[in-house]
Amino acid sequence: MAAYLVRLKVTLDDVEPLVMRRVVVPFRIRFDRLHEVLQAAYGWSNSHLYEFRIRDVGFGIPDGGFDDPIDARKATLLSAIEDIGARS
Template sequence: MSIIELKITLEYIEPAVTRTLQVPVDIRLDRLHLTIQAAMGWTNSHLYMFEAGGATWGLPDPGFGSEDLPANKTTLAEVIEDTGARTINYLYDFGDSWDHTIKIGKISDPVPCELYPRLTNTAGRCPPEDVGGAPGYEEFLEAMSDPKHPEHADLKTWYSSDFDPNVPDSDELRLDLLKLAKRWKPKKKRIS
């Protein structure tokens, strides 16, 4: 098994929201989606799509007119090999349009006794779900930072706590990734 480093940036957001991950290069895209969800702090409540080299992967829905290739049958290694991509686009929540850029980093051997996927760096707190995309997030930040803003009290109630866009929940995010890594850990073969 080889490990690949990915730097994920949530586009059109200030302050910047980035995550650096180490994942198995042969991770399926549906699992990469769940990994990104956990690393960013999203709740996996909406559809998603990966795009590279003019092709898209996600949850095919012929009734909806989707021509996405199946994410559960394609690995990250296959996407990189087939498209030559060094950057992959990941779109989450087609209504809010959270656009993520995934930069492909170095490939290395796994560290003994480490579990993957692994979150190695975080910057910025991810916007709340259903806040209205980048424009709604700007309005959310403005209202949350100004107690005199007409929507301040309602948004504090809706979000149910204070919100600092500069401080990610790094420990919680790492724990969520560790749970995935444990669930997906390859089973040891028994010798009889």
């Protein structure tokens, strides 16, 4: 099967001026790997917890709390979009 790529436009909320990056990644990338790509794209040092949100569903590293996100080490961008039905 061909490895499909997707171009993502990533912007930071509540930051002025606008901070944006475009990255091209495999559509089947796991969220923990996408986190690593964004760390490199922004020049960050991986010093904070993270959570990706698609609509009202979160993907991150569960810490045993009540409202834990889905484990980012087990979910891919493609599976999340298929499950949630999001198009953007």
